Amino acid sequence: MPRPKLEIADIFRAHGPAWRQANAGHVSLSQLKVMSAIEACRTDALGGHVAGCTKCGHHHIAYNSCKNRHCPKCQGPTARDWIEARAEDLLPVEYFHVVFTLPAEIAQIAYWNKRAVYALLFKASAETVMTTAADPKRMGAKVGLTSVLHTWGSAMTHHPHIHMIVPGGGLSRDGTRWVASKPGFFLHVRVLSRLFRRLFLDGLMALHQAGDLAFYGDLERLVRPDAFTAWLTPFRKSEWVVYSKPPFGGPEAVLAYLSRYTHRVAISNHRLVSADAHTVAFRWKDYRIKNGDRQKIMRLATPEFIRRFLIHVLPDGFHRIRHYGLLASGVRKANLTKIRALLCVQPVEQADNHDLEPEVAPLTLREPCPCCGGPMRIIEIFRRGQKPMSRAPPREQAA
Template sequence: MAGSVTVQSALTQFLSTDSLDRHRRKVCSRLMDCRTARMGGMEMRCDHCKARTVHYYGCRDRHCPQCQSRASQQWCERQRRSLLPVPYFHLVFTVPHALNGWVQVHPEVVYRRLFESVWNTLSQFGHTTKHLQGELGMTAVLHTWGQNLSRHVHVHCLIPGGVLTEAGEWHEAKHQYLFPVRALSRRFRGRMVSSLRRSVRTGELHRLTEPQAIDDVLKKVMQQDWVVYARPCLNQAETVVDYLARYTHRIAISNGRLLSQDGGRIMIRYVDYREGGRQKSLQLEGAEFVRRFLMHILPKGFMRIRHFGYLSNRTRRRKLTAIRQALQKPPEVDVEVKNGSESQRSWPCPRCEDGVVYMVRQIPRFKTVGRVTG
């Protein structure tokens, strides 16, 4: 990571004193190798001042704070093609902290059930709400952290304000909140708990071995009010993707939140929403900082950005065409935006500002003996 404070140094110290599973060890190796000679790169030369520079490649790991900015920009360009000229709603569904222990031992199961329960809840409301009665579309993003890097599992949902009926009609949402939040919360709670009970019966949660403790946890969370938060709708369609991009490629900690490093301690900045969004700072030991960071590494191959309903990948093109026809608003001319890092091999020279920098050779990546690499 850039700046005076680095995650790499803390990772190195942590790896030397603790054991990790192979997947997390690979992620740590990628983060430490990012933008270094181990990743390979390009040697560049200016055609005017003849200055030579070296540009090392990024690791492209989805947990890397250096690589996610570019990934977010590329994702935005792809998603703009799916925008509809309608208001959008942002909803957040949160899992109670009483289930954090289950997330610790079975993250892939709990996360999958969370996506399913959120979509089942919203889909049912879309089909049964009197003025809608059709199929919703949703883009959902999983976050697992709070501002202080603690475990705080929740899903951000961006939903166009309307449904597509079986007759091919578009029914627009009439309320500022899309659906009643309290009703959503109760339905979501019931769906999630029922889904987890089914996972227990089928043996998916096999690391939970005490039936009475399992039942006690599920009874406890059924007696709680689950948090569902609905933000005001977004009326400017052209800003919708940029708005969601703030959530899609966000990771547990970014460069901008790292304040200082004092020996083995790291100071981070965070927002305390319980005190009205007040800015605070928190100092953590290096090992504790890394432990919290590693809690939020997702299971291998798990998709944390998912599309549902008429925005699902399988039917998106056909159904969006039907919606635009119903709205009588054809899509704008599609202009393909190429990835500059893959197609471009020359840039204006940052030193002399008169020349053009060209790639003169590729620098191959290399592996250090005895080190786990991605």
């Protein structure tokens, strides 16, 4: 995919200083760190290396990435490496995509209490699926799942929800059989919705009783237990949105989906259309349109665009991808081995890298030469603030 003409980094570099000054005292340290990382990403501020082609002699300078998980430019390589690791975990069964969404009013509470409420969203949604699947009236099996947190809608508004990938089946209670779900069907959405609603609201009440929730503005009154209990009452009767999509076409489709969702940030550089000191324009999808073209152009004041991007910065150390049940990190390998034996399938073969020369492999880049397709080797490394001694020759001379 060609490099976009406009990037989030361009907007932050040009208009970030004025925005920080105007919002001094109202921006968290985590948000400031994200802005700084994105602004410095792939510039001489982070150092870099000079790569040379072993065939045609082409040289080019590459600056280091910031590797911040909120940076649009850094998520592609990170996602690629993560997907390659997850490919070993795929089973030859149907996979389902389940989405858990919070009501807009409760999402406001999450906005003020990100660490506590996002963690509760993970826990309640995972427990909902595992409890329902274990019910003998449903599937009667222990399942595994991978959950990914997204906090945005297409317009970068605050919209926390969980994307969950679940294999269509699980181990029997005694662990001796693979129990498959019905073809094309995982679990009843209404059952999931009601259990999720109860578990989440009970958990939210527990957070309130422990004094772990903060309230501001018009909802500051909810700090009182009686007011909070009364405010929650209507949500115990309303319908909560849980959506189960049709099963994927196969393991390759699961990986394609995961590559799009696991390491996504609030907006990609490719959605940007234009930006100046006053307005940023970007493409978005209007999901309210049922039939017709959902693609539209949204124009926001530049300060509002920066604000919307930064409200999706996660708390430091907060994991946005989590595994549960059979796929929990500590037991995943053993469970997958047992399941493959029950399904009579061979494990995914891993490439044998023992014959690689250790002193050469780390210096060979994954991307081939842009001129001839030959392997590229690192011929020089330079640190922050340094200039490379090897200068990249003009493109036509490198050939």
